[in-house]
Amino acid sequence: MADGKSLTVNEPVRRLRGAMPKVGIRPTIDGRRRGVRESLEEQTMNMAKAAAKLITDNLRHANGMPVECVIADSCIGGVAEAAEAEEKFANEHVGVSLTVTPCWCYGSETMDMNPLRPKAVWGFNGTERPGAVYLAAVLAAHNQKGLPAFCIYGKDVQDAGDTSIPNDVKDKLLRFVNAGLAVAEMRDKSYLAMGSVSMGIAGSIVDADFFEDYLGMRCEYVDMTEFVRRINEGIYDPEEYERALAWVKENCQEGPDNNEPGEQRTREQKDGDWEFVVKMTLIARDLMIGNPKLAPLGFGEEALGHNAIASGFQGQRQWTDHLPNGDFLEAMLTSSFDWNGIREPFIVATENDCLNATAMLFGHLLTKTAQVFADVRTYWSPEAVERVTGHKLQGVGENGLIHLINSGPAALDGTGEQMEDGKPVMKPFWEIDPEEGQACLDATRWCPANTGYFRGGGWSSNFLTKGGMPVTLSRINLIKGLGPVLHIAEGYTVELPADVHETLNQRTDPTWPTTWFAPTLTGKGSFTDVYSVMANWGANHGSFSYGHVGADLITLASMLRIPVCMHNVPESRIFRPSTWAAFGTSDSESADYRACENFGPLYEK
Secondary structure (H helix, E strand, O other): OOOHHHOOEOOOOOOOOOOOOEEEEEEEOOOOOOOOOOOOHHHHHHHHHHHHHHHHHHOEOOOOOEOOEEEOOOOEOOHHHHHHHHHHHHHOOEEEEEEEEOOOOOHHHHOOOOOOOOEEEEEOOOOOOOHHHHHHHHHHHHHHOOOOOEEEEOOOOOOOOOOOOOHHHHHHHHHHHHHHHHHHHHOOOEEEEEOOOOOOOHHHOOOHHHHHHHHOOEEEEEOOHHHHHHHHHOOOOHHHHHHHHHHHHHHOEEOOOOOOHHHOOOHHHHHHHHHHHHHHHHHHHHHHHOOHHHHHHOOOOOOOOOOEEEEEEOOOOOOOOOOOOOHHHHHHHHOOEEOOEEOOOOOEEEOOOHHHHHHHHHHHHHHOOOOEEEEEEEEEOHHHHHHHHOOOOOHHHOOOEEEEEOOOOOOHHHHOOEEEOOEEEOOOHHHOOHHHHHHHHHOOEEEEOOOOOOOOOOEEEEOEOOOOOEEEEEEEEEEOOOEEEEEEEEEEEEOOOHHHHHHHHOOOOOOOOEEEEEEOOOOOHHHOOHHHHHHHOOOOEEEEEEOOOHHHHHHHHHHHOOOEEEOOOOHHHOOOOHHHHHHOOOOHHHHHHHHHHHHOOOOOO
């Protein structure tokens, strides 16, 4: 067994083309001279500096690189200075805009008019100057011009000289910026479909209009025969392949072969499968982001990649009926570590489910952690569990469980072997200790593929998620005539007694990774009970993130104009553009639908 120290933590790298989006901060001011503007210059600019410090101290990009803020060169008192700020922001690749002010300003003359840039306004809550009046005026201008903006206004009045940022303002500033950066990071990147539609699964029907209109992304497509071509022609880094194969043999422990004796592959075939799937993993990664080491080998075109921020591998069935499955490549790439050390996870969807890949991408950009792809497979009522096992469910799972289990792969971070204060967590890669990465590997067994499902062989990752982790399950679905909708369910992972888990798990494929999930119930709607959550979930797949991040997903969805069709996030945590209130205040779910329909997709031509 390799020493945990063999997993080194890599420095953050920019692996996609395009500049990292920055946060633009616009200090707006009362344009009247002769003492009015002059008395406010220092306070206004200090607000901008305080906001920048808060953001840079607390946020990173998903690749681990620091978030940069760009402050306008001067306070903005009118349209000329607004134009100067816009020119600077364009040159500095600003993707998110935050306007700050402690005073009255000229609303439509100072506002950010860029239609694609998520924007918010922070108006200082003080009585000496009417910052709240400007806030209301400029938000009205945003709404009238069809440029939704987020309203940030502290609950408690502050003294004019108070330079601190109240906690409620901090929460909104960071939530807005984090989601806004996710919007900007997706723009002009690719979704790479490796293969086509898997077994008639609607999520693997790649809808280019969705990616282009809602996410600002392009779609790229390669046939799965590209893997065969690259393997046969040696289009991968041979040095890395040898190193990767040696690492896999040392760190990836084989599990039991549950196939009938007559259906089991020989030792020689299994060894060949390991060699094949390691090559598949290298190739899938190179297809996504390119590999400069291929150019000296004579493969300059292949060295470039598809600039893919997310991808999916079809696998079933045209590939898996004949060749080793994609479970290893999907599980390994979506994890936070491999033979190159601890690094940013990739987003790769099983069965080319691009809509689940989108949910994975949202979760990754917001939390910076690995995402766990899963079948939303079975609802186990308390009565059914007790009937089958004799065990009475207790604790957070007392109302029933949803069995999340993917058909072969899932990110190894999902084992729950990363720890914080003695509790299982999933961390951004730069916080993962080498010992924690090794613990995830040690908790995983790679079982020979079920040849009933995967005739061509391969290896499936098998683990059981530790209980007690707060997680958020999410999913995008496309509805004809409506467009995309987002499903969200916050809850907890549950740990069952070993014998109970074994009994329930044996009723499906026991070689696949399992998470027992208990959604948090509200007693109404889709969250009346656990059965209602399962019944209202819109597809066979979902993706879960570490933490209760439903509010962050809701904020992100509102920026993209994607309505949220079910969630269990308390109203007090929901943060959307201020104009959403104009579409109704008594039923925020219905208002969200009306607002998204009214403003339309962010990038619609």
